[in-house]
Amino acid sequence: MRYLPGAILVLALLMLASLTVGAASVDLTTIRQDPYAMLVLLESRLPRTLAVALTGSALAVAGVVLQSLVRNRFVGPETTGTAESAALGLLAITILAPGAPIWARMGVASLAAMAGTALFVTIIRRLPVREVMLVPIAGLVLAGVLRAIATFIGWQTDLLQYVDGWLMAGEFSGVIAGRYELLWIAALAAGLAWFAADRFAILGLGDQVATGLGLSVRAVMRLGLAVVAVVMAMVMTTVGLIPFLGLVVPNIVARIMGDNLRASIPVVAVFGAALLLACDLIGRLIRYPYEIPVGTILGVIGAAIFLWMLYARPARG
Amino acid sequence: MIRIEDVSHSIGPARILHDIRTGFPKGRLTALIGPNGAGKSTLVRLVGRLENLQSGRISVDGHDLALTQTLELARVMAILGQDTAIASRLRVRELVAFGRWPHHNGRPRADDHARVETALENFALTQLADRFLDEISGGQAQRAHIAMCFAQDTPWLLLDEPLNNLDMSHSRALMQRVSDLVRRQGRSVVMVVHEINYAAAWADHIIAMKDGRIMAEGDPDTVLNQRTLSELYDADVQVSRHQDRPLVLHHA
Numbered sequence: 001m002r003y004l005p006g007a008i009l010v011l012a013l014l015m016l017a018s019l020t021v022g023a024a025s026v027d028l029t030t031i032r033q034d035p036y037a038m039l040v041l042l043e044s045r046l047p048r049t050l051a052v053a054l055t056g057s058a059l060a061v062a063g064v065v066l067q068s069l070v071r072n073r074f075v076g077p078e079t080t081g082t083a084e085s086a087a088l089g090l091l092a093i094t095i096l097a098p099g100a101p102i103w104a105r106m107g108v109a110s111l112a113a114m115a116g117t118a119l120f121v122t123i124i125r126r127l128p129v130r131e132v133m134l135v136p137i138a139g140l141v142l143a144g145v146l147r148a149i150a151t152f153i154g155w156q157t158d159l160l161q162y163v164d165g166w167l168m169a170g171e172f173s174g175v176i177a178g179r180y181e182l183l184w185i186a187a188l189a190a191g192l193a194w195f196a197a198d199r200f201a202i203l204g205l206g207d208q209v210a211t212g213l214g215l216s217v218r219a220v221m222r223l224g225l226a227v228v229a230v231v232m233a234m235v236m237t238t239v240g241l242i243p244f245l246g247l248v249v250p251n252i253v254a255r256i257m258g259d260n261l262r263a264s265i266p267v268v269a270v271f272g273a274a275l276l277l278a279c280d281l282i283g284r285l286i287r288y289p290y291e292i293p294v295g296t297i298l299g300v301i302g303a304a305i306f307l308w309m310l311y312a313r314p315a316r317g
Numbered sequence: 318m319i320r321i322e323d324v325s326h327s328i329g330p331a332r333i334l335h336d337i338r339t340g341f342p343k344g345r346l347t348a349l350i351g352p353n354g355a356g357k358s359t360l361v362r363l364v365g366r367l368e369n370l371q372s373g374r375i376s377v378d379g380h381d382l383a384l385t386q387t388l389e390l391a392r393v394m395a396i397l398g399q400d401t402a403i404a405s406r407l408r409v410r411e412l413v414a415f416g417r418w419p420h421h422n423g424r425p426r427a428d429d430h431a432r433v434e435t436a437l438e439n440f441a442l443t444q445l446a447d448r449f450l451d452e453i454s455g456g457q458a459q460r461a462h463i464a465m466c467f468a469q470d471t472p473w474l475l476l477d478e479p480l481n482n483l484d485m486s487h488s489r490a491l492m493q494r495v496s497d498l499v500r501r502q503g504r505s506v507v508m509v510v511h512e513i514n515y516a517a518a519w520a521d522h523i524i525a526m527k528d529g530r531i532m533a534e535g536d537p538d539t540v541l542n543q544r545t546l547s548e549l550y551d552a553d554v555q556v557s558r559h560q561d562r563p564l565v566l567h568h569a
Binding site: 072214216 | 365366367386387388389390391392395396397398400403404405406407408411412415416418419423449465466469
């Protein structure tokens with residue numbers, strides 16, 4: 001637990017910075033006398049900061065869960081077809097029941113995401129265990145196929161704009177109060193994962209050990225898939241696809257403090273939030289007052305970290 | 318007592334076990350011996366519910382395997398599988414501590430911590446307790462897995478080839494530890510052993526398997542004789558005696 005206080009401090013500083021950075025100037029020391037700045041803070045800055053932090057932590061935790069389900073470190077929730085399946089689900093309900101309320105749309109997106117992730121896990125479990133690199137490749141192929149189906153249906157039904165919006169590199173510039181609250185559900189799902197941390201850690205030891213210790217492998221599997229699916233569905237519909245985060249953060253944390261998930265999941269959550277917030281801030285500052293999407297920044301930084309990971313730790317899983 | 322009644326098992330078209338009907342006696346150290354592919358591991362894995370039972374019936378101290386919750390079974394028997402290579406980056410102590418999970422479900426008490434420390438000590442792992450599993454040798458990791466099973470502290474212990482990767486002194490230490498559990502604490506142990514003299518020296522009950530069938534069973538003096546063993550392994554084997562136990566000589 002000794003890494004947690006430092007990580008929380010960094011996150012707090014980044015959140016403060018995020019509250020003050022933007023086209024309109026917000027001075028936190030004089031804000032009580034400035035109703036306009038207060039409005040900007042409460043309607044735009046605070047929602048955005050919270051949205052980034054919630055997304056970052058939920059995605060990173062979903063990454064940990066997914067990696068322990070498939071026992072492979074080279075996958076993240078964004079490379080397994082989860083988002084593409086959620087997009088297919090959303091497409092389906094948009095076409096079949098255009099007037100469906102938001103909770104029904106979210107429910108369908110989550111169920112579709114769960115089905116897609118389950119398909120990925122089923123494929124993975126048939127691969128030889130030693131083929132560490134086949135796992136991410138299978139995920140990318142599956143994601144590509146599902147994306148192609150979504151694009152085709154989107155094209156045929158004139159809904160391509162929606163599909164692009166869901167599967168495009170994510171960004172937070174459109175977040176204001178009232179348009180990010182679904183992310184709390186993603187954070188809740190991540191919290192549930194922490195509650196069941198021991199179960200995921202034991203499942204990561206293999207089906208044999210898990211069964212020997214009296215766990216129902218199927219039940220833990222279902223719980224994990226539900227967590228990943230809900231997180232991805234909420235994040236994708238609210239902000240779009242965020243690359244690399246769910247892949248990179250669990251890896252860095254595991255390398256430092258290992259896979260005792262009860263201890264590491266809080267660190268993963270805080271670190272995920274801090275990394276995404278840092279990338280968002282860079283995107284907001286680099287061409288100030290214009291913005292570069294956080295997905296783009298994270299793509300560059302994440303790719304560098306991923307390469308380092310591959311070389312620093314050859315195929316040991 | 319573990320009762321096995323009319324258990325058959327196939328993988329695809331291959332019959333692995335043919336109508337096995339036997340029992341593992343309580344309070345004894347039982348060794349399963351036989352050539353590769355005899356079905357020993359499959360039998361142990363079926364008892365440990367790592368494989369689904371296809372036909373027949375197995376009960377452990379009266380708990381029917383098909384009708385008992387897996388968590389309840391985890392408090393009756395611990396099983397060590399053969400595949401102990403894992404991708405998780407856990408410290409040795411964390412792995413051993415998971416052995417207590419069936420008893421506390423995530424909320425360990427002082428007693429649980431004490432038992433983990435005892436298990437670490439028993440397998441000479443105290444020095445390694447804070448090392449990551451992927452940074453120690455295969456034999457050390459094997460000992461950590463065995464220590465986890467011991468920490469589970471169940472009346473029954475099933476070990477599938479526990480001596481894999483272990484050197485002579487650690488193998489002997491493990492056998493001593495196991496026989497201690499049986500004789501002093503009244504536990505029951507079933508193990509698959511390849512080095513037959515470990516069975517000869519320590520086991521109370523031996524089950525010899527070949528081609529998915531039981532060829533002979535009984536105490537070491539009845540099973541470990543020249544005729545049975547030569548037939549079991551299709552090789553010329555001589556049996557001598559050492560310290561009043563059979564000693565199997567298999568050098569050609």
